[in-house]
Amino acid sequence: MRAGKANPMSETGPRLDFIIEHDGWAAIDGLQARCEVVIENALSQLEHARPGTTAVLLTDDKSVQSLNGKFRGKDKPTNVLSFPAPEIEGYPGDVALAFETCAAEAERDGKRLLDHATHLVLHGVLHLNGFDHIEEDEAEEMEALERDALKSVGISDPYNVRMEP
Numbered sequence: 001m002r003a004g005k006a007n008p009m010s011e012t013g014p015r016l017d018f019i020i021e022h023d024g025w026a027a028i029d030g031l032q033a034r035c036e037v038v039i040e041n042a043l044s045q046l047e048h049a050r051p052g053t054t055a056v057l058l059t060d061d062k063s064v065q066s067l068n069g070k071f072r073g074k075d076k077p078t079n080v081l082s083f084p085a086p087e088i089e090g091y092p093g094d095v096a097l098a099f100e101t102c103a104a105e106a107e108r109d110g111k112r113l114l115d116h117a118t119h120l121v122l123h124g125v126l127h128l129n130g131f132d133h134i135e136e137d138e139a140e141e142m143e144a145l146e147r148d149a150l151k152s153v154g155i156s157d158p159y160n161v162r163m164e165p
Helices: 031-043 061-072 099-109 113-128 136-151
Strands: 015-020 053-059 080-084 093-098
Touching: 015 031, 031 113, 031 136, 053 061, 053 113, 061 080, 061 093, 061 099, 080 113, 093 099, 093 113, 099 113, 113 136
Parallel strands: 015 053, 053 093
Antiparallel strands: 080 093
């Protein structure tokens, strides 16, 4: 799926079902509402956004490491994983975020965890809608859509991070 003609979303906007398994995520006020606004902004730019509810699992490194090992053959945690559902299932799929990894990245890059997590949920949802960043042109298109959607809620360019000396 690529950006193009506006895709009118339902009156209720994107549907996200947040499942919180790590207490650190519960301490981040406004994450779900902010994600809904950003994702609505991004998906409205697509010709065809996948309908249905996306489950967003807010968990820990151990759980994400297990998922990463089982489904990607990588025995390590990562910040975000996306699991697209088959089209016949009628929903986009699932996204999982690892608290410790996300918090460490936010601190390292001088970002607020709320902003970083919002970006990663958006990033995961875009993967569920056919975006990827393996090829440079695909990465540029995906990142431009992310920048635009994040800017709508005052989040600066997530790809412009401060570099540690």
